[in-house]
Amino acid sequence: MSSALSPSRPAPRAHADERASRLLEHSRSLVRPALAEAIARLHPWVGEMAAYSLGWCEPGGAPVAAPAGGKGLRQALAVLGAEAAGAPRSAGVTAAVAVELVHTFSLLHDDIMDGDPTRRGRPTAWKAYGTGPAVLAGDALFALAVETLAATPGTGAPGTDIPSAVRHLSTALNDLVRGQADDLLFESRPWTGPEAVRPDEYRAMAEHKTGALLGCATALGAVLAGAPRETVAALDRAGRHLGLAFQVVDDLLGIWGDPAVTGKPVHADLLRGKKTFPVLAALGTPAGRPLARLLDSAGSLGAADARRAAALIEDAGGRGAATAEARRHIAAVEACLDGLPRTVRTGRTVRTTDDLRALLAHLVHREM
Amino acid sequence: MSSALSPSRPAPRAHADERASRLLEHSRSLVRPALAEAIARLHPWVGEMAAYSLGWCEPGGAPVAAPAGGKGLRQALAVLGAEAAGAPRSAGVTAAVAVELVHTFSLLHDDIMDGDPTRRGRPTAWKAYGTGPAVLAGDALFALAVETLAATPGTGAPGTDIPSAVRHLSTALNDLVRGQADDLLFESRPWTGPEAVRPDEYRAMAEHKTGALLGCATALGAVLAGAPRETVAALDRAGRHLGLAFQVVDDLLGIWGDPAVTGKPVHADLLRGKKTFPVLAALGTPAGRPLARLLDSAGSLGAADARRAAALIEDAGGRGAATAEARRHIAAVEACLDGLPRTVRTGRTVRTTDDLRALLAHLVHREM
Numbered sequence: 128m129s130s131a132l133s134p135s136r137p138a139p140r141a142h143a144d145e146r147a148s149r150l151l152e153h154s155r156s157l158v159r160p161a162l163a164e165a166i167a168r169l170h171p172w173v174g175e176m177a178a179y180s181l182g183w184c185e186p187g188g189a190p191v192a193a194p195a196g197g198k199g200l201r202q203a204l205a206v207l208g209a210e211a212a213g214a215p216r217s218a219g220v221t222a223a224v225a226v227e228l229v230h231t232f233s234l235l236h237d238d239i240m241d242g243d244p245t246r247r248g249r250p251t252a253w254k255a256y257g258t259g260p261a262v263l264a265g266d267a268l269f270a271l272a273v274e275t276l277a278a279t280p281g282t283g284a285p286g287t288d289i290p291s292a293v294r295h296l297s298t299a300l301n302d303l304v305r306g307q308a309d310d311l312l313f314e315s316r317p318w319t320g321p322e323a324v325r326p327d328e329y330r331a332m333a334e335h336k337t338g339a340l341l342g343c344a345t346a347l348g349a350v351l352a353g354a355p356r357e358t359v360a361a362l363d364r365a366g367r368h369l370g371l372a373f374q375v376v377d378d379l380l381g382i383w384g385d386p387a388v389t390g391k392p393v394h395a396d397l398l399r400g401k402k403t404f405p406v407l408a409a410l411g412t413p414a415g416r417p418l419a420r421l422l423d424s425a426g427s428l429g430a431a432d433a434r435r436a437a438a439l440i441e442d443a444g445g446r447g448a449a450t451a452e453a454r455r456h457i458a459a460v461e462a463c464l465d466g467l468p469r470t471v472r473t474g475r476t477v478r479t480t481d482d483l484r485a486l487l488a489h490l491v492h493r494e495m
Numbered sequence: 496m497s498s499a500l501s502p503s504r505p506a507p508r509a510h511a512d513e514r515a516s517r518l519l520e521h522s523r524s525l526v527r528p529a530l531a532e533a534i535a536r537l538h539p540w541v542g543e544m545a546a547y548s549l550g551w552c553e554p555g556g557a558p559v560a561a562p563a564g565g566k567g568l569r570q571a572l573a574v575l576g577a578e579a580a581g582a583p584r585s586a587g588v589t590a591a592v593a594v595e596l597v598h599t600f601s602l603l604h605d606d607i608m609d610g611d612p613t614r615r616g617r618p619t620a621w622k623a624y625g626t627g628p629a630v631l632a633g634d635a636l637f638a639l640a641v642e643t644l645a646a647t648p649g650t651g652a653p654g655t656d657i658p659s660a661v662r663h664l665s666t667a668l669n670d671l672v673r674g675q676a677d678d679l680l681f682e683s684r685p686w687t688g689p690e691a692v693r694p695d696e697y698r699a700m701a702e703h704k705t706g707a708l709l710g711c712a713t714a715l716g717a718v719l720a721g722a723p724r725e726t727v728a729a730l731d732r733a734g735r736h737l738g739l740a741f742q743v744v745d746d747l748l749g750i751w752g753d754p755a756v757t758g759k760p761v762h763a764d765l766l767r768g769k770k771t772f773p774v775l776a777a778l779g780t781p782a783g784r785p786l787a788r789l790l791d792s793a794g795s796l797g798a799a800d801a802r803r804a805a806a807l808i809e810d811a812g813g814r815g816a817a818t819a820e821a822r823r824h825i826a827a828v829e830a831c832l833d834g835l836p837r838t839v840r841t842g843r844t845v846r847t848t849d850d851l852r853a854l855l856a857h858l859v860h861r862e863m
Contacts, residue, residue: 168669170676236634240627259608262630263675266604269634270668273641277661289658293645300638301536307631308538 147489209348219348299343306336338370409445515857577716587716674704706738777813
């Protein structure tokens, strides 16, 4: 699958991974000064909680020996999205800062809502600082993201459409909240019957919860670089499909993933009773009846039941359906990128989407 | 004091109160359809929590018999601020919706941080729906406020400066978070010594926590109506001083207010050990030493200690200093409005600030 997404000359996997690592690293180093400058504008106490959440410091503010933050996927998408629209990577930095702040905000508040005590091997912010302060730190990151975008350098320059950028970000924020609301409500819905969660409801939830911010990240650099509406729409759609693919792959790993790799117990999502795509797909078929009986009868599954459920999901085609679903979204990412115009630069036509495609190929490679 | 803020022809108090009530009611009826339309765009579950927080419905969604919402001060300021800048009141509606959404967001999250179980005689949202859902509902209102402003009708029309409006809102949001952070941190600071809270730190906290959104409310309608920079700045300053006056008057009522009027127990803020302006002002004088000894010795005050503390604050001049502080800010509100240009409309010079002044006069009247 992933080779279809690779840049024009297919490269060996190790080489592609190295290229993606370089792209992520380059984006992080490009964005980091502006991100640090934004965090420094916060109230010092709130800024410390933000820096902790970004993996930059310990509680109390001491710098960490080995930074524990994420890979910086969203900031890389913003930077390479600007490049894909024919602008220099630096034109995507403000967008990258805004989406990274929103991403950190959403992790902070989601961890409170989900009651998760750890993230990336460290206590979550609400565990380390208390619920009230973590709510406040999330709010501060949210406000800072909006401020950063509204104060984009070069405001008023031709093509710099700040209202459009703010609309993109606020649409992603609204979608994020909508997806989180549905995800929380899915927990109390039954496995079967007219109130059961349908696969199309799952898709809407996953697109909102995961896809919207990835779409915004991929498109926002291009928006600020003054890209045409069609380019922006294609980048946004690419990010949304990437999010859907991620979510479904995450569901597959949550049932059949290797605990040594995922860091979660075996059958984790089944033990938690999560309404994931493979389960919903299996329940939607006549072959899913034994699974339905098992899930409806058990309050919550024990280890033996979870093992049996995993086998029943596979028998009913849930695993295959989820794999096909992920592949469909990956193909859609590719189609979106294929539709982007080539860019004329210093007299020759270049594919400014190459690096974005390389990064996406790596992500897809790694996940599938 | 208040007569100085009254419109050109001083009116008897009952008449002024009636006029202010009419202005508040007119603003609410002008803004309500757009506010309801915005809330209707939310996820239904989140929208119900938002409507509950606005006092429109019971938990479960049934409409309330007697709406329990606030007076709608901020929306009135936005509408009358647009008018003060020479625009029709309707030009302030989008701004009014945005500030009302932000205000509701901040009450929702503040109640979680402060652990307050009731507001306006009803359970707070986190008590009625749970902490996680209330965090989510606040986030949704925040995102909706930004979206509303970024999608202001007439975008692109001459004078409609959306980036400037979004910057105003995000500055207020950042200030709000900063003020809330300081307010939370003040709780654990000592009464005396080099770590004690100074009156100027209090002023900064109160301006951020209460003044910033009132300033934004007063200015934002004018920003969207395309008012000159000086007019916008004067309206913003007026709202900030109003917020400072409110906060200090609230402090006075929290110590010497009539429980039958305030709805709080007598000496409420002393029993809670709050670092209010009258206490800080008293501690800053040599006459405040007996008060300092009492506060430093007691862990938390009982009823008799609180009565004694109230007398000591008054003896050391804290009550007088707070009253003078409030009056200074009220005079500053007046000076800001006096500086606004008169508007030529249908051939004659009119004072489009009259209604804004009338509303502020009423607020000040009622408080002092």
